Amino acid sequence: MRPVPDPLSSTFAALADPTRRAILARLALGETSVGELAQPFAMSGPAVTKHLKVLERAGLISRGRAAQQRPAKLEPAALKAATEWLQAYRRFWDEKFDDLDAYLTRLQTEGEQK
Amino acid sequence: MNDSVIDEPGVGYQVTIERTFAAPRELVFDAITQAEHLARWWGPHQFDVPFCESDPRPGGAIRIDMRGPEPYGTNPIYGEFIEVDRPDLFSMVLRGFEQPDGSWGIEHVTTFRFQDAPGGGTQMRMTTVVKQVSEAMLPALHGMQEGWSQSFEKLEAMLEEVG
Numbered sequence: 001m002r003p004v005p006d007p008l009s010s011t012f013a014a015l016a017d018p019t020r021r022a023i024l025a026r027l028a029l030g031e032t033s034v035g036e037l038a039q040p041f042a043m044s045g046p047a048v049t050k051h052l053k054v055l056e057r058a059g060l061i062s063r064g065r066a067a068q069q070r071p072a073k074l075e076p077a078a079l080k081a082a083t084e085w086l087q088a089y090r091r092f093w094d095e096k097f098d099d100l101d102a103y104l105t106r107l108q109t110e111g112e113q114k
Numbered sequence: 115m116n117d118s119v120i121d122e123p124g125v126g127y128q129v130t131i132e133r134t135f136a137a138p139r140e141l142v143f144d145a146i147t148q149a150e151h152l153a154r155w156w157g158p159h160q161f162d163v164p165f166c167e168s169d170p171r172p173g174g175a176i177r178i179d180m181r182g183p184e185p186y187g188t189n190p191i192y193g194e195f196i197e198v199d200r201p202d203l204f205s206m207v208l209r210g211f212e213q214p215d216g217s218w219g220i221e222h223v224t225t226f227r228f229q230d231a232p233g234g235g236t237q238m239r240m241t242t243v244v245k246q247v248s249e250a251m252l253p254a255l256h257g258m259q260e261g262w263s264q265s266f267e268k269l270e271a272m273l274e275e276v277g
Binding site for chain 1: 127128129131133135136137141142145146151154155156238240242243244245246247248
């Protein structure tokens, strides 16, 4: 994997595309060749290869060296980092909303609605 | 999964939180978008909001300073409202934790939608799409969590005070 200045941002940017998410979902089932990946998306090999390059730069997948097809494989570590970040973010907001809930109750009890 | 959904199993790029509040839509909307309200609930115990400005109109700015006890210090958050349609929805971009190189530690677009809950009150659905997050942010985020859970222990006292 080539080092990138901001790994998590590359991960999220790579995940922001629905086709790339679908490719990852497919790869979750196992190592797959470019040809096999292209089929369900009605996409050309080069178009798939372009997406694979983005995913590879983000560390989300690796490519085999064998043969021309260079089968793609899911690399779970980058996904795990992104998921962990989102979970921490969710916890942050869950607690914030507990406070908002209490605040709203207080506002209405006081009858000081604005 | 309780009240939150990561877009697709194992392939998270956005996070959605759903909550129901026992308050009318207008009040919930205002409590999240108006500075005078925001400053009152944004900071949990031990944290406060010494500065908060909010202009809930498309293109309007939002600024929140979140101040924690040492070693957290003050974290300024900057943002703009994108779409505002009271009391149905609003979206905003938020940026925080400016890095030494001038980039943002966190940048995300968050959309809030509100509708009347079937049993009364307001159903809120918040969706965040991450645009930018620095690896350097991870320790800060973990530290923050620790801060939250510590302050959580004092939540009970706070609720009494509030109630």
